Amino acid sequence: MTLVPLPAFIAVSATLFFIGVAGVLVRRNAVVILMSVELMLNATNLAFVAFSRRLAVAGERGSVFVVFVFVVAAAEVAVGLAIILAAYRNRPTVDVDQLDEMKG
Amino acid sequence: MTIHDLLAVLPEAIVTLVAIVVLVIDAGVGERRARPWLPWVTIVGLAIALASQSWAPAGGTFFGGFVVVDDFSRFFRLLFIVLAAFTVLVAPPYLRREEVSAGEFYATVLFSTIGAMTIALATDLITLFVGIELMSIPVYVLAGLQRRDRYANEASLKYFLLGAFSTAILLYGFAWLFGISGSTDLAKIAAAVRTAGLGSPAVVVALALVTTGLGFKAAVVPFHQWTPDAYEGAPTPSTAFMSVAPKAAAFAAILRVMATALGPIQLDWALVFAILAVITMTTGNIVALVQTNVKRMLAYSSIAHTGYILAAVAATAAGASAGAAVLFYVFAYGIMNLGAFACLELLDLEGTRGATLDELNGLWSRHAAGATAFTIFLVNLTGIPPTVGFLAKFLVFQPVIDAGFTWLAVAIALNAAAAAFYYLRVVVHMFMYDAEAAAPKVEPARVLSWSLGIASIATIVLGILPDPIYSFAVRAAGPILTK
Numbered sequence: 001m002t003l004v005p006l007p008a009f010i011a012v013s014a015t016l017f018f019i020g021v022a023g024v025l026v027r028r029n030a031v032v033i034l035m036s037v038e039l040m041l042n043a044t045n046l047a048f049v050a051f052s053r054r055l056a057v058a059g060e061r062g063s064v065f066v067v068f069v070f071v072v073a074a075a076e077v078a079v080g081l082a083i084i085l086a087a088y089r090n091r092p093t094v095d096v097d098q099l100d101e102m103k104g
Numbered sequence: 105m106t107i108h109d110l111l112a113v114l115p116e117a118i119v120t121l122v123a124i125v126v127l128v129i130d131a132g133v134g135e136r137r138a139r140p141w142l143p144w145v146t147i148v149g150l151a152i153a154l155a156s157q158s159w160a161p162a163g164g165t166f167f168g169g170f171v172v173v174d175d176f177s178r179f180f181r182l183l184f185i186v187l188a189a190f191t192v193l194v195a196p197p198y199l200r201r202e203e204v205s206a207g208e209f210y211a212t213v214l215f216s217t218i219g220a221m222t223i224a225l226a227t228d229l230i231t232l233f234v235g236i237e238l239m240s241i242p243v244y245v246l247a248g249l250q251r252r253d254r255y256a257n258e259a260s261l262k263y264f265l266l267g268a269f270s271t272a273i274l275l276y277g278f279a280w281l282f283g284i285s286g287s288t289d290l291a292k293i294a295a296a297v298r299t300a301g302l303g304s305p306a307v308v309v310a311l312a313l314v315t316t317g318l319g320f321k322a323a324v325v326p327f328h329q330w331t332p333d334a335y336e337g338a339p340t341p342s343t344a345f346m347s348v349a350p351k352a353a354a355f356a357a358i359l360r361v362m363a364t365a366l367g368p369i370q371l372d373w374a375l376v377f378a379i380l381a382v383i384t385m386t387t388g389n390i391v392a393l394v395q396t397n398v399k400r401m402l403a404y405s406s407i408a409h410t411g412y413i414l415a416a417v418a419a420t421a422a423g424a425s426a427g428a429a430v431l432f433y434v435f436a437y438g439i440m441n442l443g444a445f446a447c448l449e450l451l452d453l454e455g456t457r458g459a460t461l462d463e464l465n466g467l468w469s470r471h472a473a474g475a476t477a478f479t480i481f482l483v484n485l486t487g488i489p490p491t492v493g494f495l496a497k498f499l500v501f502q503p504v505i506d507a508g509f510t511w512l513a514v515a516i517a518l519n520a521a522a523a524a525f526y527y528l529r530v531v532v533h534m535f536m537y538d539a540e541a542a543a544p545k546v547e548p549a550r551v552l553s554w555s556l557g558i559a560s561i562a563t564i565v566l567g568i569l570p571d572p573i574y575s576f577a578v579r580a581a582g583p584i585l586t587k
Contacts, residue, residue, distance in 0.1 A: 057287075061287065090253075090257055
C-alpha cells in the first residue's frame, strides 16, 4: 500500500483554506462567517500535521502547534458567540450588512 | 521546566495573578464596594510586576527555547505595563457613568496585557501565536463591554470577525513557514528561508500570508477597514487601550517575525512595506481630514501613525537605528494616543459616542486643565517640537534615508504637514470658539485630570530629555537587528 503523498494533503489544505476565505468574504451571516474562519483554522491544522509527519527535517512541534490551535480556537469561538449573542439581543439580526450604525 | 524558567517570566505571572485577584475581589466583595479601590489594586500589582524583573535571572532563552528574555522583551514589558496602568487610571469615571463592570474591565485589560507581553517574549511561532490570541481575544471583549449599546455591539462584532479572520490568515502563513523549515523556531526558520530564497514559491506564499495577517493586526491599509468602526463604537476607555497596546504588540510581532525569521529576504519585503507605509499614512490622514467626530478622527489618525511606524520597519536594512526608531515611536505613540482618547472621557456624552468638534467648543473656559492636556497630546500627534511626538517622527527619517527610501521620507514629511490641519482644528475649537448652550457636562474627576496632566507633561519632558527611553530602545533593537 503506498502512502498518500504530501502534496495531496497540502492541496486539500489549500482548498479548505480558500473555501473558508470565500465563505468569510461572501456570506453575510455572522455565525456562518465564524464557521468559515474555523474551516480556515482546520486547513492550517491539516497543513501542520502533514508537514510534521512527512517532512524529513520536521520535528514534533508541528503537531504540538495543532493542539494549541484547538485550544485557542475554542476560546475564540466562546467569545465570538457571546459577542454575536449580545448584538442579537439588542437587534434581532446576525446579518453583518445590517450592522451599519457607523459610517464615514 | 525548572524554577529558573518560571522566574524568567515572573512579571507575566504576577500580572496574571493580579488579574485573577481583581476578578475575585470584584465577585467576593461586591461590585459597589470594590469599585473605588480596584484601580489601585491593579496599579500596585502592575508596579510589583515591573519591579519583579530585578529578581528574574539575567537574559537568555527559557522553556526549551520557547521564550527569550532580552532587552527587546524588557522594553515591551515596560511599555505594556505603563499603558495598562495609564488605562486603568483614566477609566473609572467613564465606567461608573456608563455602568460598565469595573472588575471585568480591569481584569480584561490585564489579560490582554499579558498576551502583549508574551508576544515580546516569543522566539517560537507557538509562543507568538498564543501571545497574539491572548492579546486579541480580551480586546474583542473590551470593545463590547458596554453590552446594551448598539455601537459597542457593532464595534466588537466587526473587530472580532476581522480579527479572527486575520488570525487564521496569519496562522496559515505560520504553517507554510513550518513547511519550509520543519521548525517553529524563528532562528531556524531564518536559516531555511536563507537557503530557499525568494525563488521558492512556498516562501512567497508564507511571506504574503504573514504580511497580510500582521497587517490586519496593526491596521495597515488596505487591511484597516475594521479600525474606525471598532475604535468609534467601543467604550472610550477601551478604545484608548485598543488603539495603543495591540498596535504596539503587533509591531513587536512584526519585528520578531519579519526581522528575525524573514530577515534573510529583508530587501524583498522592505519595498512592499515602504509602499504600504505610504498608502497607510496617506489614507489615514486624508480620511481623518473630513471627520467631524473627534473619536473617529483619532481612529483614522492612528492609522496614519501606523504608516509612520511601518516606514521605520521598512528601513530595517539600516540596522539597529531603524529598530530603535520603531520602538521609540511605538512608546511615544502609546502615551500620546492613549492620552488623546482619554481626554474625550472628560466629557459626559451618552453611550460610547465621541465628541463632535462643536461639542468641544470653548472647552478651555470650562475645563482649562483638560483642554491644555488635550492640546499637548494633539501637538504631540502632530509632531511639533519640543514634544516626544516630534522626536519620534524625527528619528524615523534617518534610517529611512539610510535604507535608500528618500521618497518615503518625503512622503512622511508631506503627511505630517497635512495632518497638522485636522489636529490643530480641534485646538482651535477648544480655545477660539464659545461653548454651545447644549454643550455636554464636564466630568469633575480628579484622578483622571491628574493622570492626563502628568502624562502630558511627561511627553514634553521626554521630548527634551529622551535619553532614558531612547538608549533603552537602542539596546532593545540590538538583539533583533544585529547582523
